[in-house]
Amino acid sequence: MSTTPETPSSGPATAADRPALRADCGSCFGLCCVALPFAASTDFAIGKDAGEPCRNLRTDFRCGIHSRLRAEGFPGCTVYDCFGAGQKVSQLTFEGRDWRRHPGTAAEMFAVFPVMRHLHELLWYLTEALTLPAARPVHGALREALRETEHLTLRGAAELRELDVAAHRDRVNQLLLRTSELVRAGIPGKKKNRRGADLIGADLRGADLRGANLRGARLIAANLTRADLTAADLIGADLRDTDLSAADLRRAVFLTQAQLNAAKGDAATRLPTGLTRPEHW
Structure with missing residues (x-):
């Protein structure tokens, strides 16, 4: 992951800067299709509880209607982004042990996934903030927050499950607010x-x-x-x-x-x- 500031004309971080923060569904155990609940609505044709596999999830952890999600009444699925948390939990935290073959991991895996998703979203914003020239006065603090957040994502499942992610998010948000103020101050008027x-x-x-x-x-x-x-x-x-x-x-x-x-x-x-x-x- 690159944290090198770009030139003023470069704009936000590119896809190449944040590959680990892009969802790789082929390396995930369908966690967003199982761990998260959703209610029947205009976003989802059906409802389900947290921990219950979506009826469209195949045995290979792929979506059976991926190419037809909107047409089948699941536009909510097309807008969800885990920021790469799914593959991190699947392949790193749980070392490739999926919840179907290792059902004893399921409850903990499903609890860890939303925590990891919050951390990866913060990594996305922090990485972008470090590309913004106007935010140079806080680049040092942003790099430290980035390192700390990355370190948190490498903790074991039990530690992640108990992590006070809201408190960490609040601390990071103060830096993101300052970044926003510095960037917006460059616009006249x-x-x-x-x-x-x-x-x-x-x-x-x-x-x-x-x-x-x-x-x-x-x-x-x-x-x-x-x-x-x-x-x-x-x-x-x-x-x-x-x-x-x-x-x-x-x-x-x-x-x-x-x-x-x-x-x-x-x-x-x-x-x-x-x-x-x-x-x-």
Whole structure:
């Protein structure tokens, strides 16, 4: 994993910078299809409890309807991202022992998976923060947080299960907040602060959202067509069914593939390097 800052024109970390933080389903024991619960809704055609295998999970841990998830009523599956936690738990924490052949590992494996997922998400954000030139004043602290978080992911299952991941996340979040402030300060003029705002269905066509704080904003079904989100902080923003057609996201901060997968866009949507245009766009 590279933690070397890039030049100002390089933008967020690319896929090559974060290969271990990309889901490798072929090296995972279908953990997101078993460990996590979901309710029957517009996102999932059926509901299931935590620890219960999805009916679509095959014996080889692959999804039986992977190519038809949206058509079969499972769009929620297409937007989920474990940030590589699945293969880490499967191949490193449990050393390749799957829960089917070793049922005694199941409960602990399913409990560890969401903890690892939180840690890997933090690694994703910390790695991106270290590519942002404006954040150089905190690069030292970010590197230390990155090392600490990576070390936590290497702990044994019992330690991971007992880890106070919320406390660690809070500490890391302070650095990510400072990173956001430094990046957004480079945008001239008054910036919009819509942190946690209810913007469901909002008409933001062509909006100047450069340097905006949109952390945790609920942008469900909002219209951001042609909006400029340069240096906008999007960490935790809910982009389900958000229209990003022709929007400029090239230098948006802390945007994830899962957020893009949940949104709507088109060929004119400008994306950061390292994130891909969802097939359903």
